[in-house]
Amino acid sequence: MTFVFAPSAELGRQTDSRMHIGLSESLTYLGQAVQPHDFDLSADLFDFGGQLQAGLRIPALSFSEYYSLVPTLQSGDLAQCRAMLAQMRSRGARQSGQIIRAVGHPGAEALTHSLSQDPDELLHMAAVSDQTLTDFTALLREGFGLMDAHVPDLAAEIRAIVHDILLGHAQPGSKVEFDGASHYQYWGLLMLNPKHHKTPLAVVEVLAHESAHSLLFGQTIEEPLVLNPDEELFTSPLRPDPRPMDGIFHATFVSARMAWAMEQLADVATLSPADRQQAAEAAAKDRQNFASGLSTVRAHGRLTQTGAQIMAAAEDWITR
Known part of the structure; x- marks a missing residue:
């Protein structure tokens, strides 16, 4: 396909x-x-x-x-x-629509416990306050409303992939602060840190970001994206620490998807000049990150047929 x-x-x-x-x-x-x-x-x-x-x-x-x-x-x-x-x-069938949960609140206990067993520190989250849950849930609704109005295809794709949104903060004293996360073992789940997303536009960008990771997870059942061993580490466009080539590939593709979302919104005449400017600046940064990641992938990546096809599609859009 x-x-x-x-x-x-x-x-x-x-x-x-x-x-x-x-x-x-x-x-x-x-x-x-x-x-x-x-x-x-x-x-x-x-x-x-x-x-x-x-x-x-x-x-x-x-x-x-x-x-x-x-x-x-x-x-x-x-x-x-x-x-x-x-x-x-x-556990039966998943609920229809999207569920918004928060660490430390009813309904999130089993999921939070499961995530806390994972060796990845990013998945060990601290509770959010009642007010944060209320405020960020409203902000998420605004973000989806913005997508429904101006990038409905992105909104529809995200709803088809993301069925559970879990809000949480980084643990006190954590060495790594996250703004969003997803994990292939928790298909349908997206984790967000409310501290890092303050506007509907920012919500759209992080949703485009994290859902793109999930999209890649779902494209690689038959074969991986790259053949590089995880022990080989390279500079990442989105993370300060060196990452395996699979992570570089993800960050590169995700940057293109974020640029797509922000450029669409930058062209919406009914948005405020400030929002359009913010979207344009975010898109320019995303394009720079894509170019940085692509140079690393080209120089060192051993791509599978699946990986080559996906990256070629992203590059074709960027250079159209």
Whole structure:
């Protein structure tokens, strides 16, 4: 399938479907592998995989539990696997629309606990206040309203991919402060730090940023973007610390998507002159970041066919 750079509802839906079908196929494979050892567990894996194939869409937390299920199965602890699969299935289908949660508030406990077990410090978040939750939820609505009015294709793609938004701050004393984050193991989840996004325009840019990471996750089920080992580190356009080539690729593509969003808004005559100027300046910075990242990818990246096609699409848009 040819990758199209511009955002669209169809691209979002296809990506979401790819992730669920990929999970379905993996569960079916696991069911086949375990069948000689535990027929009932095998049947449950087949059944769950079949439900996903038939259209069941599950929440981010269920996706993350799959990544714990696999090593447990490989260890041979089939009793624990049965319990983990039952827990995974008990969460049922994801809710329709988007859910906005916040660390430290009802409804976010299980997700927050799961994220806190991850070795990535970025995912260990501190609670936000009641007022912050109220204010930032309203700001998110404004940001989506701005997209609905002027970049509806981006809004539709994001809604097709992002179904759970979790608000949180960096932990006190954290060495790394985040403004937004996403993780391939938590498909459908986007994490935002309300401290860093103060206007609807800023919300649009961070949503374009983080959803583009998720978009790439969903495009790389069959093969990765790059073949460079993670031990090779390079200068990143978006992070102060050296990053693996996969991270450089992500940052480069994401910069192009951010530029796309900001340039669209910079051309909206009904926006205030200040907002149009801010959007134009952000787009120019995003283009600079893309050029910086692309030079590193060209010099050192060992791209797969998927990676080459996606980067070519981004570059074609930038240089159009």
